Every structure is written in C-alpha cells, then in structure tokens.
Amino acid sequence: MNATTRQDAPERARPAVSKVRGGSSETTARPVVIVHGSMDRSTGFRRVSDHLPDRTVIGYDRRGWGRSRSLGGPDVDHQAHVDDLSAILAELAAPIVLGHSYGALVALAAAAADPSLVAGIVAIEPPVRWLPWWPADDPWEKTVRGAAAEGGPEQAARALLTELLGPASRLHLARAQPSDLAADGTALISEMTDPTVDVPRFNPLTFATPTVVAAGSRSAPHHVEVARRLAELLPHGRFAEISGAGHASHVSHPQEVARLTEQIDSNPEFDSKPENHLIEEQRR
Known part of the structure; x- marks a missing residue:
C-alpha cells in the first residue's frame, strides 16, 4: 500500500497507548517510548521500566500483538507500524525511543521521516536486512x-x-x-515475510538522531555485527555491548538496557565522527 492510498483511505484505528510507569512529578528527565519486537508486547519491558523510576515510560502493543492483536492483518506492513509510532511521538515532547529488534527498525524509520519527533534512540539489535552484513538466509x-x-x-x-x-x-x-x-x-x-522491510528506510550516513545501537554479547553473530556496523556508520551513533545477554536483553538484563537511555541524556549530541575517523573504524 503506497502513501497516497493510505492518505485517501479512512483513518484506521490506532493502538492503545498506556503509561508503563508514571515517573516523578518533579523530574525533568525525558520520557521513554518503548517499541517492542516480534513475539513480544509492551509489558515485556516492565523490568526495564522498574530501573527508570524518574522517567515517564510509555508503551503500546504494535498491530497484531497483545492488546492490538485485532488491529493486525494482511494490509499491515512496516510503514503502518512507522505511522503508528509517528502519531504517538507527535503528541509528546521529543522523547527517547527504546526499540527492540523489529521495534528498533520502526523507531529508526520514524526518526528518519521526522527527526524533530525524537530526542534520541536506543536501538537493540535492529534487523537492518538491507545492510551488507545481514545474511541472505537469516x-x-x-x-x-x-x-x-x-x-x-x-x-x-x-x-x-x-x-x-x-x-x-x-x-x-x-x-x-x-x-x-x-x-x-x-x-x-x-x-x-514483509518485502518492504528489505527496502532501505533511512540513510545511515545522514541519520541525524543520536543513537545507541546495542547487542547482547551472546546474540547471533550477525545481529551483533550489524548492530556494531550500523553504529559506526551513524554520524551520532555509539555501539553498546550488553555483556552476557542474548537477543532478549530487556528480559535478562533490564538494568543494563535501562542504563542505555542515560547515555542519550548525558551526551545528547553524540559528537559527529570525522569522515577519516569513520573510514578508519570501517577498516577494522
């Protein structure tokens, strides 16, 4: 379904959004929006939110999952998930987005479409299938x-x-x-099996949003490699390895995942990498 068709169609129902944690009334810390991956839902991040006591943590179940199961269907493609997240972000004041797996890919695409919506991203093992380090047969x-x-x-x-x-x-x-x-x-x-996921949704070399790209040390080698390489390509990117974690690091290592959001607030600009430095990193 192309963008023109989607604009002409009747407005579709949106996933329900809820506060996973309310945060402190006196805090000035940015809120965090969670975008879960496949075979998951927002409640899977409760332990992460427990380690963010001073932040408002907002979650929603993506189309086809959890409370939004009835909103799924054959017409739901990657862009539909990006549209949902963009609508949620538009009602907030530039939060930090914590995306896991497929949800991280949604977060990156939404930030690329409108960088003003997001202060920073924590992207845990995004399946960027169009990068050359992703295997042809995952x-x-x-x-x-x-x-x-x-x-x-x-x-x-x-x-x-x-x-x-x-x-x-x-x-x-x-x-x-x-x-x-x-x-x-x-x-x-x-x-x-969504073919649109294989289409590049953002240019890593011009991506404007400060981003921590993370991977568990025990995750599949290509997940770790793609996360590391993506962080190297992003002008404002940093790679973080979660020691001892597999793909579901938000379940096994919630404190470490929560801590990654602090990296966004402590250094929101993530100094740009000089071109020659980037080239050196790619040669390693």
Whole structure:
C-alpha cells in the first residue's frame, strides 16, 4: 500500500497507548517510548521500566500483538507500524525511543521521516536486512518459514520462541494457549515475510538522531555485527555491548538496557565522527 492510498483511505484505528510507569512529578528527565519486537508486547519491558523510576515510560502493543492483536492483518506492513509510532511521538515532547529488534527498525524509520519527533534512540539489535552484513538466509527466518510450512502459524511461534528463549521456553510454551500462539505466529510470519522491510528506510550516513545501537554479547553473530556496523556508520551513533545477554536483553538484563537511555541524556549530541575517523573504524 503506497502513501497516497493510505492518505485517501479512512483513518484506521490506532493502538492503545498506556503509561508503563508514571515517573516523578518533579523530574525533568525525558520520557521513554518503548517499541517492542516480534513475539513480544509492551509489558515485556516492565523490568526495564522498574530501573527508570524518574522517567515517564510509555508503551503500546504494535498491530497484531497483545492488546492490538485485532488491529493486525494482511494490509499491515512496516510503514503502518512507522505511522503508528509517528502519531504517538507527535503528541509528546521529543522523547527517547527504546526499540527492540523489529521495534528498533520502526523507531529508526520514524526518526528518519521526522527527526524533530525524537530526542534520541536506543536501538537493540535492529534487523537492518538491507545492510551488507545481514545474511541472505537469516537462520531465524529460515526456522520460521520451515515451521510454518510444516505446522502453520502456531508451530512457527513455538519454533522461534524455542530459539529465542532456549530451555526457558518450555515453561512459557506449556502455559500458552494454542490460539494465542497461532495469533502470534500469524503476526510473526507477516513481519518476517514483509518485502518492504528489505527496502532501505533511512540513510545511515545522514541519520541525524543520536543513537545507541546495542547487542547482547551472546546474540547471533550477525545481529551483533550489524548492530556494531550500523553504529559506526551513524554520524551520532555509539555501539553498546550488553555483556552476557542474548537477543532478549530487556528480559535478562533490564538494568543494563535501562542504563542505555542515560547515555542519550548525558551526551545528547553524540559528537559527529570525522569522515577519516569513520573510514578508519570501517577498516577494522
């Protein structure tokens, strides 16, 4: 669906936005907006918000997930998620955006479309599939495609959760309702097979927003490599490795993830990298 068609169509329902944490009434710290990844929802960041007591933390469930499950569907592409986030940001005073995985990609695209909406971004392992360091056949995408072909959306959700959480997935899957797994699997397949995600949505070399790009030290090697390389390319980018964490660092290392937002406020400009310095970093 192109931009013209979307403007002419009736206004679609928007995801519900809620405060995960209210923050201190006396604080001057910027609020934080959370954009969750696939197979997740905003409540997955509660432990992160516990380590941000002085900030207002705002969350919402993206289309197809959690409380916004009914807003999903075949017409929901990456741009729809960007539009939702942009509408939320437009009602706030330039917050910090904390995006995880697919949600980090949404955050980067929204900031590129209108840099004035965002003070800074913490992007945890964004799947920037059009960068040259992303493999042509991503292992998780391969797992989801194979499981979906074998057992449909429910099996796809089970397969990815098993890879994401390892042994800890057993308890989660034992408690999950098959209907919920099937619904999550449908949204998962939609996001992983969306061809518009492969189209460059921002130019890293001219990206204006201060950004911390982070990755867990135990994450898939290409997730770490893409995060590191993206941070090197961004004029106002910094890379942060979360020691001992896998892909779900907001669950296993919430304090470390919360601390990354402080890097935005403590050094909001993130001094631009001189061109020769950037070239040297790319050679390493």
